[in-house]
Amino acid sequence: NAGVTQTPKFQVLKTGQSMTLQCAQDMNHNSMYWYRQDPGMGLRLIYYSASEGTTDKGEVPNGYNVSRLNKREFSLRLESAAPSQTSVYFCASSEILGTGMFGQYFGPGTRLTVT
């Protein structure tokens, strides 16, 4: 039981390049999330997926796209990376949207640098 896994762990991109961050969970959770973490700003929600087949914008969606490939997998794509997207990205999952009574479970993060 691996929980929430993310790949890659580290990535360096040049401005304008594209990439996809992968996330998978093995807890049979319905809801999945992508956050970015920047110093002094806590975690900010980029996109979320309440259930398989649905996605919605969070607090900071500009410059990102997502795909809920199936119940297990939720990917985040940067089409044209910008230095402002340098951050640590976390994927999370929960049994239902929000937290309900169970909280969210987080992956180990992807540290992205855009030069």
Place this chain on the structure above:
Amino acid sequence: AQSVTQLDSQVPVFEEAPVELRCNYSSSVSVYLFWYVQYPNQGLQLLLKYLSGSTLVKGINGFEAEFNKSQTSFHLRKPSVHISDTAEYFCAVSEETSGSRLTFGEGTQLTVNP
């Protein structure tokens, strides 16, 4: 809409001293409250949560938090900290309505010195 404020960005303490990390929230409805811990270069781990009932909640690693509805606070405490408690701590709130999202505070860096 809900919001969370963590009142201290950094808290340095000596080993075996008590510590309190402060969190205030704002919401017009009932809420669920959470504390997460993030060790260096790791993801977030749930420390404890308040859903309902007793206002004093006990979590892992000897931490506890008290929900105070009148002061809209959910402060985290530990009576005696260890070096291994050095980490960043995040308070989070979710409104008790269907589909509500989790909102995080800015985080408090706890540094325990020998």
